[in-house]
Amino acid sequence: MRIQLLPPQLANQIAAGEVVERPASVIKELLENSLDAGATQVEVDVENGGTRLIRIRDDGHGIHKDDLSLALGRHATSKITSMEDLVRVGTLGFRGEALPSIASVSRLVLTSRQHDSDKGWSVRCDGDVPPMTASPAPHPPGTTVEMRDLFFNTPARRKFMRTEKTEFGHVEEVLRRIALSRFDVGFNLRHAHKVVHNLMRAPDVEAQEQRIADLCGQSFLEQSLRIEAEAAGLRLWGWIGLPTASRSQADMQYFYVNGRFIRDKVVSHAVRQAYQDVLYQGRQPAYVLYLTVSPEQVDVNVHPTKHEVRFRESRLVYDFLLRTVSRALAQTKAGIHAAGSSTQNAAGVEFPRMPDDLPGRVSRPDTGQSPARPLHAAARQGDLPYGVQEQIRDYAALHPTQQSVTQSAEAPLQNVPPLGHALAQLHGIYILAENAHGLVLVDMHAAHERIVYEAMKLAMNGDGVAAQPLLVPVTLTVSEKEAQCAQANAEVFTRLGFDVQRLGPQGLAVRQVPALLKDADVETLVRDVLADLIVHGRSERIEDHLNELMGNMACRTAIKAHRRLTLPEMDALLRDMERTDRSGQCNHGRPTWVQLGLGELDKFFLRGR
Numbered sequence: 001m002r003i004q005l006l007p008p009q010l011a012n013q014i015a016a017g018e019v020v021e022r023p024a025s026v027i028k029e030l031l032e033n034s035l036d037a038g039a040t041q042v043e044v045d046v047e048n049g050g051t052r053l054i055r056i057r058d059d060g061h062g063i064h065k066d067d068l069s070l071a072l073g074r075h076a077t078s079k080i081t082s083m084e085d086l087v088r089v090g091t092l093g094f095r096g097e098a099l100p101s102i103a104s105v106s107r108l109v110l111t112s113r114q115h116d117s118d119k120g121w122s123v124r125c126d127g128d129v130p131p132m133t134a135s136p137a138p139h140p141p142g143t144t145v146e147m148r149d150l151f152f153n154t155p156a157r158r159k160f161m162r163t164e165k166t167e168f169g170h171v172e173e174v175l176r177r178i179a180l181s182r183f184d185v186g187f188n189l190r191h192a193h194k195v196v197h198n199l200m201r202a203p204d205v206e207a208q209e210q211r212i213a214d215l216c217g218q219s220f221l222e223q224s225l226r227i228e229a230e231a232a233g234l235r236l237w238g239w240i241g242l243p244t245a246s247r248s249q250a251d252m253q254y255f256y257v258n259g260r261f262i263r264d265k266v267v268s269h270a271v272r273q274a275y276q277d278v279l280y281q282g283r284q285p286a287y288v289l290y291l292t293v294s295p296e297q298v299d300v301n302v303h304p305t306k307h308e309v310r311f312r313e314s315r316l317v318y319d320f321l322l323r324t325v326s327r328a329l330a331q332t333k334a335g336i337h338a339a340g341s342s343t344q345n346a347a348g349v350e351f352p353r354m355p356d357d358l359p360g361r362v363s364r365p366d367t368g369q370s371p372a373r374p375l376h377a378a379a380r381q382g383d384l385p386y387g388v389q390e391q392i393r394d395y396a397a398l399h400p401t402q403q404s405v406t407q408s409a410e411a412p413l414q415n416v417p418p419l420g421h422a423l424a425q426l427h428g429i430y431i432l433a434e435n436a437h438g439l440v441l442v443d444m445h446a447a448h449e450r451i452v453y454e455a456m457k458l459a460m461n462g463d464g465v466a467a468q469p470l471l472v473p474v475t476l477t478v479s480e481k482e483a484q485c486a487q488a489n490a491e492v493f494t495r496l497g498f499d500v501q502r503l504g505p506q507g508l509a510v511r512q513v514p515a516l517l518k519d520a521d522v523e524t525l526v527r528d529v530l531a532d533l534i535v536h537g538r539s540e541r542i543e544d545h546l547n548e549l550m551g552n553m554a555c556r557t558a559i560k561a562h563r564r565l566t567l568p569e570m571d572a573l574l575r576d577m578e579r580t581d582r583s584g585q586c587n588h589g590r591p592t593w594v595q596l597g598l599g600e601l602d603k604f605f606l607r608g609r
Contacts, residue, residue, distance in 0.1 A: 023054060024174045027054060027174050027175065028174045032178070037142075042058045046191045050167055062113050063110075065134050105157070106152065108148075111123075111137050111139050179199055180216075180254050181256050186201045212239060216252060226239050250268075255287070257291050257309055266317060274329060297311060332584050335593075419574040421574070425444075429443065440595055450586050450592060454580050467513065480506055492539075508526070517549070
């Protein structure tokens with residue numbers, strides 16, 4: 001068959017296959033057009049999940065009457081005019097395919113009025129019928145797009161529509177994503193004439209957090225940290241969920257680049273790595289984050305839905321995200337959280353967070369009790385592998401434990417440390433402590449496990465990775481590309497305790513390994529690291545192996561359940577928790593402590609009724 005041009009209507013319907021997947025896809029494209037038009041208020045009306053009706057009205061700049069018909073033609077846009085504009089895309093849409101694609105599979109009416117015009121104009125298009133000439137229509141300044149009977153002329157695609165509830169769920173998710181990206185715009189969503197969301201503009205942090213609570217749930221807001229950082233031309237701000245607020249699915253992860261919602265492997269992997277030490281098995285972090293980067297540094301034209309982007313300096317972006325989120329999570333020491341909100345442990349028990357302004361230490365009177373044995377030496381030294389005894393001893397010298405005891409019941413609970421002072425030990429497993437808010441329960445093994453683990457990491461970061469030469473080097477036959485990668489990244493291997501040397505075009509020799517990995521499968525590990533370096537430009541496999549081993553050693557080293565502690569020892573553990581990064585969770589992501597406020601305790605006993 002000879003090559004021929006496709007009919008315009010067929011070309012539009014093929015393009016619609018990329019742009020219009022379901023009603024939610026239509027709403028995404030139309031909402032982005034409204035935002036690009038400078039709208040400050042957007043009204044969305046939906047019927048039958050969007051298959052019967054979608055109407056979007058905005059107060060944006062409006063469309064000139066002579067451009068209404070042109071707006072329904074393919075590749076017609078006001079957003080770019082040259083290649084230079086494409087390099088610096090500053091709008092959400094720019095291809096000019098949305099309106100003609102939507103119009104080719106629905107009955108569409110486009111009505112608009114510019115702010116300097118005294119009347120509005122309207123144009124209609126029913127599927128394969130060319131758009132009519134614009135006619136006068138009453139309309140306030142702005143634009144309304146009304147779409148009815150989606151896929152009425154393509155019944156095969158209509159069969160793929162799900163139930164009304166399912167389709168509207170996707171519609172609501174699209175509005176949530178866009179409303180989270182633009183706090184300066186008000187949104188109203190109605191389904192079957194019932195208001196689902198009425199979101200006012202949010203000019204300040206308090207109003208923004210109210211929108212976060214409305215769209216993501218009050219529990220997310222209460223269990224999150226607000227972060228903000230700027231470096232190397234990058235700015236990151238937003239809210240990250242505490243590790244104890246993790247989820248079973250990645251359904252509460254919203255990341256925006258220059259106001260555009262994206263799902264990017266570089267981004268998701270960097271954030272996931274930041275949470276790796278504090279997440280429970282298989283759990284997913286929750287976050288709403290905004291990254292600002294120069295438009296020249298990001299390519300948004302790599303996918304039809306524009307959900308994927310490509311960073312020019314992906315390594316820089318990765319390191320910035322990982323460092324910023326890791327630093328924020330590291331500061332979530334036990335008992336030190338944002339004031340006025342609550343945290344939730346992995347079991348779903350909600351408890352108040354400690355205010356930031358509580359002092360971290362208070363001197364205690366001498367009661368004549370024997371001094372407590374430092375918890376860093378609680379385990380038998382014979383249980384520790386070579387080199388770890390010195391690491392923990394050095395850490396203990398830098399962070400001497402406080403030998404304090406609980407204050408008397410008659411003394412007022414003022415100026416107490418965040419986790420309070422120990423009262424007793426329950427079944428040799430839990431520490432019961434009293435602070436200004438009520439009762440604190442601590443899993444002593446999980447807490448000490450985190451303390452020892454962080455001490456090991458501090459020692460390793462300070463002194464470097466202890467290396468062990470191999471009596472017989474491990475030789476590998478690799479591809480020439482892998483050999484070149486190993487040679488180019490020799491410093492990476494050296495920093496992590498490896499000595500990898502190139503032997504000819506396709507040979508490598510491993511002459512030294514980290515002492516902690518002396519029993520690991522060195523050949524497989526090196527090959528995996530090279531694969532990561534070639535594909536991603538970086539690898540965390542060695543660090544992950546080292547952290548896993550240190551975590552396991554910390555678990556074996558930490559004080560065991562049923563070991564009786566004195567009150568000073570318990571207090572020493574509480575003070576170490578308050579000083580230790582990430583001490584709200586153990587190495588496996590389980591919570592180390594919970595707080596029961598006086599109000600909750602009163603409810604147990606029906607006090608005040």
